[in-house]
Amino acid sequence: MKLILLGPPGAGKGTHARILSEKYHAPHLATGEILRQQIREKTPLGRKAKDIIEKGGLVPDQIVNAMMFQVMGRIGTEGGFILDGFPRTLGQAEALEDFLAEEKTKPDTVLNFQTSEKVIIDRLSGRRVCPKCGANYHIRNIPPKKAGICDSCGEKLTQRKDDEPETIKHRLRMYESETKPLIDFYAKRNLLKDVPGDYDVPELQAELASFFDELKLVK
Numbered sequence: 001m002k003l004i005l006l007g008p009p010g011a012g013k014g015t016h017a018r019i020l021s022e023k024y025h026a027p028h029l030a031t032g033e034i035l036r037q038q039i040r041e042k043t044p045l046g047r048k049a050k051d052i053i054e055k056g057g058l059v060p061d062q063i064v065n066a067m068m069f070q071v072m073g074r075i076g077t078e079g080g081f082i083l084d085g086f087p088r089t090l091g092q093a094e095a096l097e098d099f100l101a102e103e104k105t106k107p108d109t110v111l112n113f114q115t116s117e118k119v120i121i122d123r124l125s126g127r128r129v130c131p132k133c134g135a136n137y138h139i140r141n142i143p144p145k146k147a148g149i150c151d152s153c154g155e156k157l158t159q160r161k162d163d164e165p166e167t168i169k170h171r172l173r174m175y176e177s178e179t180k181p182l183i184d185f186y187a188k189r190n191l192l193k194d195v196p197g198d199y200d201v202p203e204l205q206a207e208l209a210s211f212f213d214e215l216k217l218v219k
C-alpha cells in the first residue's frame, strides 16, 4: 500500500496513518515525528528545525526532502509507505514525484482529509502526547486509561508547544498558502480521494477499508 495523507493540522492524518500502518503492514513515515525526534536528540537538523516548528512555520524544502529521501531510500519503497505530512509544498511534491519515478513507482492514492476548522481547533487543543514514546491522545475523544499518563510507557503526557491557540492559527495559514495547492496537483494526476476528516475514527476507518477494496489495494 502506497499512500499520501494530505490535510490541515489536526485533520487526523497521524491517527489514521498509525492504524493503517498496523493493519496493512506499510511503514508509517511522519515528517513531524521524524523532525521532533531530531529535536529530542539535539542533532544539527533538530537544532535548525526547533524554532521553526514551535512557531508553526515550515521547515525548508531542501532539509525535509533530503531527510525523507534518506529514510525512504534506506527502507525502500517495495514494502509500501504511508506518508503523513509529506509532501507539504509544491516543491516537495515535485521532488517526491521525481524520487518515486527513479524508484519506478508512484502512490496508489492521496487521501485528502477534509476536516472543519471547528473540529481541528477542538482536536488540537485537546491533544496530549507522550514525550517519551510519541503516543497521541485526546482528552475526550481518545483518552488514556489513566488521565494524564501514557498507556504504552507510563510517562506523564504533555501538550505540544505548537498546539497553542496562536500557533494553531499560524499553522492553518501555512496550510492554506503552501499545502492546499497540492489538492490540485494530485487531482490533475487522478490520485486524489477526498475523505471526511470530521468522522469518528472507526467510522472513517470503515470508509477507508471499503475504498481500498474498490481500488483492490488489499489482497
Ligand code: AP5
Residues within 6 Å of the ligand: 007, 008, 009, 010, 011, 012, 013, 014, 015, 016, 030, 031, 032, 033, 035, 052, 053, 054, 056, 057, 058, 059, 060, 064, 084, 085, 086, 087, 088, 089, 092, 123, 124, 126, 127, 128, 136, 137, 138, 141, 142, 162, 171, 197, 198, 199, 200, 201, 204
Ligand atoms: P506534524 O506533526 O505533521 O503536524 P501537522 O501536520 O500540523 O499535523 P498534526 O499532527 O497536528 O495533525 P494530524 O492531522 O496528524 O492529526 P492527529 O491525528 O494528530 O508537523 C509539525 C510541524 O513539523 C509542522 O508544523 C512543520 O513545522 C514541521 N513539518 C512537518 N512536516 C513538514 C514538511 N513536509 N515540510 C516542512 N515542515 C514540516 O489528530 C489531532 C488530535 O485529534 C489528536 O489528539 C487525536 O487523538 C485527535 N483525533 C484525530 N482524529 C480524530 C477523530 N476522527 N475523532 C476524534 N479525535 C480525533
